[in-house]
Amino acid sequence: MSFRHAIAALLAAALIGVCATESSSADETLRVGKAVPESFAFVPLDIGMHEGLFKRNGIGIDEIAFAGDAKLQQAMAADSLDIALGSGPAMAFIAKGAPTKAVAAMGGPPLDLTIVVRPDGPKSAVELKGKKISVSTVGGLTYWLVSETSRQQGWGPDGITIAPMGSMAPQIAALERGDIDGVVTDISTALELEKLGKARILTRFGQIVKDFHVHIIYATDKVIANKPDTVRAFLKDWFEAIAFMRHNKAGAVSIATQVIGKDDDINGKTYDELMPMFSDDGRFDAKALDTLANSYVELRVLPTAPDMSKLYTETFLPPK
Secondary structure (H helix, E strand, O other): OOHHHHHHHHHHHOEEEEEEEOOOOOOEEEEEEEOOOOOHHHHHHHHHHHOOHHHHOOEEEEEEEEOOHHHHHHHHHOOOOOEEEEEOOOHHHHHOOOOEEEEEEEEOOOOOEEEEEOOOOOOOHHHOOOOEEEEOOOOOHHHHHHHHHHHHOOOOOOOOEEEEOOOHHHHHHHHHHOOOOEEEEEHHHHHHHHHHOOOEEEEEHHHOOOOOOOEEEEEEHHHHHHOHHHHHHHHHHHHHHHHHHHHOHHHHHHHHHHHHOOOHHHHHHHHHHHHHHEOOOOOOOHHHHHHHHHHHHHOOOOOOOOOHHHOEOOOOOOOO
8 A cells, every 4th residue: 555545544533623714715725734723833824814914915724733743744645735734753754755845944942842740740850751641643743752851861762651642632631530640732731731720830842852843834745846836925924924923922812812722811921932932934953953863763763864855945935
């Protein structure tokens, strides 16, 4: 069975039914996927839609959210998406034959992700050996970060037990029941859980991983070949959304509150923590790419480090 056919067979389980659509009267419509629905990191897409940035350039957006990076990449391989907002570690899928290309580095170190534990849980990362931590999917960003945390503690990639559990609600329920010891979640959810007294932030991954691209924008080979100007326009509008966020905290927080369901107080704190993470130009960093390439071998994702220059392109980025 070919890579494309194998992935297509899995697609039926990929969608979690969270969709939004911008005006269908646009000249071009792009199907854009988010790795997860509740992350502030992907709110720039919604800001671009809300502020009419994409529509102004003749682009309509069909937005679809997924339960993790792996399922997002499956949808791209099955030609069910044109653009994906995913993770840096997911570049390994391209090395394995996925018909996609990384077209912009949207985020640096993983400031948006944390491990939360119960209030009476472990006090630091050094206490996580043998503990069970839940993530969204196998092979995605959250899985990678827990494996990397274990490796950096000297336990190898398997020193922490990783439990892929899909969307966030069942993970939080499992934590409250005591079925797991911790959850990898976005900073806004972590802050909300702390506010409610249900959990405590154990560690922020931005303190563990420095030279890194936590989030990447991907495009399929098909849309790159057939609609290069549309890809270029999408990225231009994306970075205009980032500029809007930098100069309009109140507006960005208001839109985030509508999209991810947290209150203005939580989203305001999340904004302050995350804005340094966002790239203003999408350029790829050599050290960050080296971190990713080496990690694929250390974490046994790939047998050898790939030539990262073949996995991305800066052709569609706005000029410097």
